[in-house]
Amino acid sequence: MDGRFEVLDHTADTAVRVEAPSMEGLLVVSARAMFSLMFDLASARPVSSRTVRVEAPTSEELLVDWLSSLLSWSEIDRVAYFDVAAVEVSGTEARGEVRGAPVDSLAVAGPPIKAVTYHGLQIRHAASGWEATIVFDV
Amino acid sequence: MELRQVDPGVWEIPREGAMRVPGRVFATEDLIAAARDDQALRQVVNVATLPGIVVASMAMPDIHWGYGFPIGGVAATDVEAGGVISPGGVGFDICCGVRLLTSALTAEDFERHRTAIMDQLDRAIPRGLGEGAIAGKALLADVLERGAEAALDAGFGTPGDLERCEERGRSPGGDPGVISELALRRGGRQLGSLGAGNHFLEVQIVDSVHDETAAEAFGLAEGTMCVMIHCGSRGLGHQTCTDHLKVLGAAMARHGIDVPDRQLACVPVRSPEGERYLSAMNTSANFAWANRHILAHAAREAVAKALGVDPEATGMKLVYDVAHNLAKLERHVVDGAERLVCVHRKGATRALPPGHPDLPADLRPVGQPVLIPGSMGTASWVLAGQPDNPAFRSAAHGAGRLMSRKRALKVSPGREVRDELEARGISVRPGSTKLLSEEAPYAYKDVDAVVETCRLAGLARPVARLRPVGVVKG
Numbered sequence: 001m002d003g004r005f006e007v008l009d010h011t012a013d014t015a016v017r018v019e020a021p022s023m024e025g026l027l028v029v030s031a032r033a034m035f036s037l038m039f040d041l042a043s044a045r046p047v048s049s050r051t052v053r054v055e056a057p058t059s060e061e062l063l064v065d066w067l068s069s070l071l072s073w074s075e076i077d078r079v080a081y082f083d084v085a086a087v088e089v090s091g092t093e094a095r096g097e098v099r100g101a102p103v104d105s106l107a108v109a110g111p112p113i114k115a116v117t118y119h120g121l122q123i124r125h126a127a128s129g130w131e132a133t134i135v136f137d138v
Numbered sequence: 139m140e141l142r143q144v145d146p147g148v149w150e151i152p153r154e155g156a157m158r159v160p161g162r163v164f165a166t167e168d169l170i171a172a173a174r175d176d177q178a179l180r181q182v183v184n185v186a187t188l189p190g191i192v193v194a195s196m197a198m199p200d201i202h203w204g205y206g207f208p209i210g211g212v213a214a215t216d217v218e219a220g221g222v223i224s225p226g227g228v229g230f231d232i233c234c235g236v237r238l239l240t241s242a243l244t245a246e247d248f249e250r251h252r253t254a255i256m257d258q259l260d261r262a263i264p265r266g267l268g269e270g271a272i273a274g275k276a277l278l279a280d281v282l283e284r285g286a287e288a289a290l291d292a293g294f295g296t297p298g299d300l301e302r303c304e305e306r307g308r309s310p311g312g313d314p315g316v317i318s319e320l321a322l323r324r325g326g327r328q329l330g331s332l333g334a335g336n337h338f339l340e341v342q343i344v345d346s347v348h349d350e351t352a353a354e355a356f357g358l359a360e361g362t363m364c365v366m367i368h369c370g371s372r373g374l375g376h377q378t379c380t381d382h383l384k385v386l387g388a389a390m391a392r393h394g395i396d397v398p399d400r401q402l403a404c405v406p407v408r409s410p411e412g413e414r415y416l417s418a419m420n421t422s423a424n425f426a427w428a429n430r431h432i433l434a435h436a437a438r439e440a441v442a443k444a445l446g447v448d449p450e451a452t453g454m455k456l457v458y459d460v461a462h463n464l465a466k467l468e469r470h471v472v473d474g475a476e477r478l479v480c481v482h483r484k485g486a487t488r489a490l491p492p493g494h495p496d497l498p499a500d501l502r503p504v505g506q507p508v509l510i511p512g513s514m515g516t517a518s519w520v521l522a523g524q525p526d527n528p529a530f531r532s533a534a535h536g537a538g539r540l541m542s543r544k545r546a547l548k549v550s551p552g553r554e555v556r557d558e559l560e561a562r563g564i565s566v567r568p569g570s571t572k573l574l575s576e577e578a579p580y581a582y583k584d585v586d587a588v589v590e591t592c593r594l595a596g597l598a599r600p601v602a603r604l605r606p607v608g609v610v611k612g
Binding site: 116 | 230336388541544
């Protein structure tokens with residue numbers, strides 16, 4: 001999936017700007033961005049998978065709920081679900097298969113993320129398709 | 139945005155647009171200059187638009203840019219007049235707070251046993267991403283209902299601990315039934331663990347005493363070894379906040395509420411969604427009270443083991459335990475009449491004045507201990523609540539970040555930060571050396587300036603300054 005992200009300055013927490021050609025792409029790239037803030041994924045190989053489904057009234061809330069769900073399952077399963085194998089957005093619902101590596105097998109890249117915030121979140125059309133800035137509570 | 143100084147250490151943002159009350163920031167010129175650099179003051183303005191907010195949208199001297207509320211934000215809403223409750227005014231780490239233990243040990247005792255004490259603490263305190271917590275899952279339901287009291291009954295801590303704890307370590311209406319399955323699963327394995335980020339356990343020495351009477355009541359004398367613990371409700375609280383932000387966000391339209399930032403989602407306290415959040419928040423707070431209580435127990439045992447004595451012989455006793463991320467229903471005089479208000483403290487510490495009936499008898503003459511940790515490697519402070527506090531009996535909660543994590547990482551690698559701390563006589567036991575640089579002293583404001591502003595603005599008075607000699611980080 002095409003797309004990119006960059007880490008932004010935020011005084012207390014951590015923010016990323018994510019770009020992708022489609023809403024599905026935003027979900028893929030933002031998942032990778034979120035886990036790369038916590039872990040060094042350079043040599044990570046996904047070994048376990050999980051199906052995730054979220055529903056929300058707006059695209060912004062769908063993005064937050066998607067990432068929040070990955071974060072919750074990551075802490076419960078102790079797996080960093082950085083690799084989205086398949087995802088489909090249909091109306092107010094997103095459904096995907098995510099894959100990941102056990103957190104204990106990964107080198108730490110940053111502090112654990114406590115939660116995904118709605119702060120200042122807006123999904124915009126950009127030259128490359130879609131763009132969103134997401135602030136994480138760390 | 140207009141910002142004018144109205145008193146020494148007090149700044150006001152006059153009402154404009156959708157603001158229902160003015161903004162009020164307690165800060166010196168240097169601290170307000172730092173707040174101007176990011177979006178913190180805009181966030182003070184946003185909070186001023188919340189339905190039912192009274193007096194002012196306030197910010198403590200350690201104000202900095204958060205999400206929704208500024209960190210250091212204090213907002214009270216009139217409960218019986220449609221006033222709202224907002225999970226954003228509490229934060230994801232519900233009831234994050236600080237616990238301070240004093241001891242019968244001195245700086246000399248610590249120096250004689252420095253390595254053994256730090257190594258035992260290193261082993262005893264679960265932290266970071268690692269698996270493991272001190273208490274088993276079996277205790278979870280009781281802890282959610284009864285907080286630190288349940289942990290005490292299970293054999294953690296010592297009698298007398300609860301008196302020295304805000305809310306006696308038990309928030310009202312704890313009910314495990316209101317916590318989601320996801321939150322229970324996330325937090326179930328984390329009872330008695332520190333976490334990471336800015337959470338820590340520090341060994342400190344009382345460096346100077348500024349109020350002899352209060353210091354004596356708190357059990358602090360110059361040269362005393364102390365242990366300070368900073369942590370919260372872990373994944374259980376994070377998930378509870380996440381769950382309710384979604385529910386409240388969807389319910390706002392039904393209540394005719396519009397907010398400038400979705401993270402400020404709120405509903406009237408007196409609404410089904412508001413009551414459910416309040417109950418879930420209090421239940422999560424019970425996890426946090428118990429979590430710090432259990433960690434303190436482990437720290438006491440670790441120090442005793444290092445010294446080869448009984449835990450009782452360490453003389454380690456609780457000075458106080460305070461929350462700095464919580465919303466509470468309290469009675470305050472507003473416009474000359476006593477009202478029930480919901481006081482949100484997002485990175486702010488409750489500060490009860492001398493004589494307050496909620497204080498234990500031995501603290502009543504001097505006021506509530508207010509714990510203000512500095513950044514890693516710098517001083518921390520103990521203050522005491524003052525009469526006529528102008529911020530709904532609140533004071534600062536820490537040094538306040540100055541620099542983003544991204545920028546802090548670029549200044550120096552974690553290894554250098556560790557070496558510098560060690561060279562200054564501060565033993566470091568990091569969960570991850572790499573992460574030390576994000577929490578380095580240069581990433582934070584000057585805690586002494588924060589404390590001075592608290593004094594100047596009548597928020598709290600300085601009692602004792604503590605210097606770090608050892609730090610256990612996630």
